[in-house]
Amino acid sequence: MTEAAPAAMTRIQQKNRDLILEGALTAFSANGFRGATIDQIARAAGLSKPNVLYYFASKDEIHKTLLTTLLEMWLDPLRRLDPQGDPLSEVLAYIRAKLMMSRDFPRESRLFAYEILQGAPHLTEVLGGGLRQIVDDSAAILGRWMDEGRLRRVDPHHLIFSIWALTQHYADFDAQVRAVLGASRDPIAEAEGFAEDLYRRLLAP
Amino acid sequence: MTEAAPAAMTRIQQKNRDLILEGALTAFSANGFRGATIDQIARAAGLSKPNVLYYFASKDEIHKTLLTTLLEMWLDPLRRLDPQGDPLSEVLAYIRAKLMMSRDFPRESRLFAYEILQGAPHLTEVLGGGLRQIVDDSAAILGRWMDEGRLRRVDPHHLIFSIWALTQHYADFDAQVRAVLGASRDPIAEAEGFAEDLYRRLLAP
DNA sequence: CCTGATCCTGACCGTTTGGTCAATATTCCG
DNA sequence: CGGAATATTGACCAAACGGTCAGGATCAGG
Structure with a gap:
């Protein structure tokens, strides 16, 4: 319903919707849904508040659009598990890919973390539907x-x-990791070695 | 400063402060700091809003009190690592204790999760100070x-x-775990076996 | 260059929210 | 019992917030 006619979209529409979603990602991931304000989003996007609401009917719709748009990308690495590949390599590659996402897309990680912490009110269908399917397939x-x-x-x-x-953990609880480890260390780089060791030990037959 | 004179405290004060903190734990852990309202807390505590503000100067102070009070309890299992004990048993016992806390105190877990997600604005001193010390000691x-x-x-x-x-994870992302696993399974009970296997493999010399 | 569609905004609105306060009720204790 | 200390509340306030709207600016196509 929100994306009824995606075919017709001006350059301006495309650009501004992107700006809004980008700003919203920053705002929502920093403060959660209720903590973020439309004003914040507008400022981060470089637009006025009414203009933001010209492109999205409500704060809720921005949030929902963000979640559904990013979920695709978020689950992509899991879909890439190749049944034909070498099992241990596949799993370790998946872990590495997830760690790189924590490094390169921490906002996305936190966005989902907030949503699920809250009980996933905007993701219930997806969780019990598509997500479960993907996880079950991968588990199989x-x-x-x-x-x-x-x-x-x-x-x-x-x-x-x-x-x-x-x-x-390294994206969502970054504040804690940094506080414990100190500023000079590179948590995710270290985590890569640790995780490989951990899962190699666990899974090597 | 908030707890200048804890010695002098009426029974009523003790009871109502406890009620408020209990209600606040429910509210904050369900919706995060900004998502929870003083009215919610008051209702959960069975008190009126002004009465809540009679015992705590502000929403912020309730939150801060909760965090600092519970951090003690939250970190307790880590302090219990016995340098004289059997290493693997000690670690596995710690893991079991943490899992039991996820089962029995999921609200506490989510409260901290929200706080750290937000960048731990109310815990910065504690994170870099006491927490780091405890972690470093345990790491040693x-x-x-x-x-x-x-x-x-x-x-x-x-x-x-x-x-x-x-x-x-089993407390904070319970919604996701349940959605993926289905209602009939007992996530934490299963996790116990998995975690023991995982860390035994990793750590057994 | 004209015109209709798209884009943008200042001003505004109703509600929610954190917090205050004066007045009242209750408890405590000599 | 009586009065001081403590506890409680309804009414209220200012700020913040999500959202609306009428009108003006800008743009695309003929």
């Missing part, structure tokens, strides 16, 4: 590798959870 | 065990981060 691939003895047997769903938890 | 214990060859060598800080990430 992992399970098959385990059946074949090419990966140690563990619960595939919890394996995925643990990878999410660990990799997103 | 773990490091010594590794020196002695009683634990496999990994980065102690990232080991702690990974335990936090995994165990708190």
Whole structure:
């Protein structure tokens, strides 16, 4: 309903909608849905508040559009698990990809973190639908590798959870990580080595 | 300054402050700091809004009091790492304790999650001070065990981060875990087995 | 250059929210 | 009991916020 006719869109529309979503990503990821104001979003986008509402009917719609747009990108690495590939390499590549996303797209990570913390009011359909499907599919691939003895047997769903938890931790709880580690260290670079070691140990048959 | 004279406190004061903090924990952990309103807190506590402000000068002070009060309890399991104990048992016991806290105190977990997501504006001193100290101390214990060859060598800080990430994931992202796993499963009970396997593999020398 | 569609904004509105205050009720204690 | 200390509340306030709207600026196409 929000994207009924995406075909017809002016250059200006395209540009301003992008600006708004970009500003909204910054605002929502910094303060959560309720903490972010339309004024903040407008300022970050370089537009006036009424102009923002000219392109999006409500704050809610901006948020929803952001979530659904970014979810695609967010889950992409999991979809890339290649059933034909080498199991351990595939898993380690996935972990590396997720860590790089925490490094390069921390705002996106925090956006989802806020949403899920809140009980995912805007994502319930997606969570129980598309997400679950993708996770189940990936878990099935992992399970098959385990059946074949090419990966140690563990619960595939919890394996995925643990990878999410660990990799997103460095984006979501960055403030804590930095406070504990100090300013001079590079948390994510270090995490790469740690995570590889961890999951190699766990999964090597 | 907030707790200048804790000695003098009426029964009524004690009871109502507790009620308020209890209600605030529910409100803040469900909606974050900005998402929670004093009215919500008051209703949850069974008091009127002005009465809540009679016991706490501001919403901010309620939040700060909650955080500092609960941080103690939250970090307690880490303090319990016994340098004299069996290394692997100690770590596994810590993990089990953290998982039980995710099960029994999910509100506390989410309260901290929100705060740190936001950049920990109310915890900066604590993070860089007390927390860092405790983590460094624990990391030192773990490091010594590794020196002695009683634990496999990994980065102690990232080991702690990974335990936090995994165990708190089940409280903070409960909505997602439940959506993916379905209603009939018991995530945390399953996680216990998974986590023990994971860290036994990683750390057994 | 004209005109209709698109784009943009200042001013405004109703509601919510954090917080205040004067007045009243309740408790405590000599 | 009586009065001081403590506790409680309805009414209120100013600021912030999401959202509206009428009117003006700008742009695209003929």
